[in-house]
Amino acid sequence: MASKFHLKTAKDGQFHFNLLAGNGEVILTSELYKSKASALNGIASVRNNSQREGAFESKPAAGDKFHFVLKATNGQVIGQSQLYASQSGCDNGVESVKRNAVSAVLQDDS
Template identity: 65%
Template structure:
């Protein structure tokens, strides 16, 4: 099963998206965007940057869990993962984004 981007409108009127892997789990959540077109551009940026060397950065949270961010070429964070219990699990999440994002379909729930 292929990945899917889910575009949503937040209660404050801003837009955001989640990337769900083939198993339905959310593997990446975007920042908030003021305009829908900006969120759609963010989705395209995830598709492109997911395959770019050095685009992912794994980090440790203050609670000892691990997460990753996906950055655009300008260094701006495009999306962030959930928290994982281990760095190895976060790496598996990165692999899921790499395999899911390029061909993921878009479901517009906004």
């Protein structure tokens, strides 16, 4: 299975997407967007910013877990990861986004 951006509509009518690795695992989750066009712009932003130096920020989370956020050049968070048990797992997640985001296909279920 190829990596993909899965675009969906939330219960409140807003839009969001997940970036899935080739094995189907969610590696990045977006914020909510009020319009589909904004969500599609968010996907384009993930593609571009995932390749930019300094775009990822790893952070400690509750319960000795770790996660990362992907930020646009203006500092706005575009997406975030799930929780990881270790910093090395979190680092691997960042590398997976870098590898998969550019070539991921779009699955639009919105």
